[in-house]
Amino acid sequence: MEDDGSYRVLAAPEVGGLRLLDRETYEPVVTAESGHDASVDALEPGYLVDVNLDWSTSEPTIQSFSVRRETLYVFADEIDPVFEVAQEAWADAQMAGDSMNSRVTRNTDNEVNGVLYVFGESEMTSMFESFRDGSRPLEPLVDKVNEREGDEERGVFVLRPAIEEFVIVVIALAKGGTYARTIRDTYEL
Structure with missing residues (x-):
């Protein structure tokens, strides 16, 4: 299952994947450590991003994203x-x-x-x-x-x-x- 949404990249030193904050629900989402179709290395805590998540595994992977604001x-x-x-x-x-x-x-x-x-x-x-x-x-x-x-x-x-x-x-x-x-x-x- 895929899901598009607006997220804030959070700081998450204790997790292997990215921690994202869903801007609609204010719920944190922790992504998988690897397996992303997009290069997530450039994402910094605070960036506001539109993300396409693939939820077909226990931890979602990022299929694609675009940065809306580099806060x-x-x-x-x-x-x-x-x-x-x-x-x-x-x-x-x-x-x-x-x-x-x-x-x-x-x-x-x-x-x-x-x-x-x-x-x-x-x-x-x-x-x-x-x-x-x-x-x-x-x-x-x-x-x-x-x-x-x-x-x-x-x-x-x-x-x-x-x-x-x-x-x-x-x-x-x-x-x-x-x-x-x-x-x-x-x-x-």
């Missing part, structure tokens, strides 16, 4: 330092008794360059791992930014500080822009 998802654990706007957003969330908070970020010219979210992190329910494996999709956050700013290639960073008790999700409006480059340079990503 990038980058994950970094134990980051240091934690930038000030993230610390402030988390402090505000704690004062309000909330487990998450968000902020629009701006460059030095006061132009919007991204959105920052902070989420409470615990050992029992790791937000960082949930975002990485797709069990808690980043898709609604990215969709919300795209609704306001148009469909573009974004830089999405999921960062877990070494000492803090929260996870940071940054959606840089321009994947190749100054904000995204600064985050990559700061954390050597």
Whole structure:
């Protein structure tokens, strides 16, 4: 059986195949390690792709795909330092008794360059791992930014500080822009 659909490529270091997020159901799909008719080596976490999957085996194989947007998802654990706007957003969330908070970020010219979210992190329910494996999709956050700013290639960073008790999700409006480059340079990503 074959199936066409829109998927987000997820980070999946523990699986041999690709991990894809079905954009309709928000369910992760893990593909076979091999046997794909298409060259999947060029796919990076975050890419939005239209995929034709062959489900005739226990693990689906990719028959063909086309990349719709080369958005990038980058994950970094134990980051240091934690930038000030993230610390402030988390402090505000704690004062309000909330487990998450968000902020629009701006460059030095006061132009919007991204959105920052902070989420409470615990050992029992790791937000960082949930975002990485797709069990808690980043898709609604990215969709919300795209609704306001148009469909573009974004830089999405999921960062877990070494000492803090929260996870940071940054959606840089321009994947190749100054904000995204600064985050990559700061954390050597």
